[in-house]
């Protein structure tokens with residue numbers, strides 16, 4: 001069979017299993033009311049939790065920096081791509097998170113690859129939550145460590161997986177789980193890391209900007225200095241990129257050894273400048289976080305009143321579990337007909353049999369948006385039940 005025939009067959013199987021993925025083309029920017037090739041929708045599946053992606057101050061910082069420093073960094077950080085905009089942002093991120101130092105990356109995916117391959121290698125016992133983000137799973141594979149996955153959010157099981165692994169261990173977890181919205185038992189994992197002389201890697205992609213008054217999981221949970229934070233700049237901060245914040249020795253090791261840091265071009269300086277403006281809004285515009293949490297509470301209250309089963313999540317991520325992939329697709333289609341964008345999340349993004357609608361709330365949603373979604377949900381869930 002030719003390589004093309006092999007790929008065609010693989011894609012056909014994806015269609016048969018209701019796992020085929022499609023992209024929605026937006027003709028507007030990222031915001032609560034988006035325009036797509038299929039019409040206008042209220043968007044409930046963005047990670048722009050604070051509504052900063054289109055904020056005038058962020059956009060202006062980006063265009064102003066681009067006009068002064070150009071469109072691209074032109075080289076990796078270790079060659080000539082490390083610019084003042086990067087350097088200043090790193091210093092501000094470190095101080096905001098209460099860490100010794102911070103280091104910028106092109107994306108959260110890259111940052112996780114860098115961090116895990118630097119802290120773990122052949123012979124390391126890497127203990128990881130079963131529901132960690134795909135980038136952490138891939139990072140574990142790339143590191144060649146011995147990976148032991150523990151039951152979701154179960155620090156006791158993590159302790160058992162650490163036993164007998166020797167003194168070279170690493171614990172890795174999402175802070176807020178990306179598809180469930182619940183939070184890891186970070187204090188218990190931090191204590192466990194201390195006991196084993198291990199680092200605790202905390203992927204704060206969905207916590208940074210939101211938790212700990214915007215400072216992220218390190219400060220929200222008062223984690224010790226063996227915790228290392230990975231925060232992203234493309235979600236609550238609304239821009240792009242990521243950073244690692246933690247002890248100096250970790251940051252210096254990343255600069256020296258992390259291949260996903262060394263062998264890639266630095267972020268455009270204008271992106272760093274836009275992130276700086278977004279960080280300033282995270283710091284000063286506390287009303288945004290209040291509006292986000294008001295919307296979360298409004299959604300949960302309304303869902304309970306409408307008999308919609310919600311999971312124990314206090315964060316912007318509010319999944320509605322449907323089980324079957326076909327059911328999830330059908331519910332998503334029904335919501336789209338009603339004017340709401342909520343993507344169906346299916347395996348392998350989530351475990352088999354746990355396909356779901358992943359609803360995300362933003363500070364930029366109006367209460368009326370949330371109420372409209374709540375009115376459309378029961379019909380969509382019923383359609384899903386019939387499709388399953």
Ligand SMILES: *Cc1c(COP(=O)(O)O)cnc(C)c1O
Nearest residue numbers: 107108109133135178205232234
């Ligand atoms: C989105 C996400 C990432 C990847 O971050 P990017 O900057 O989008 O590459 C990593 N971890 C988690 C938990 C995420 O949700």
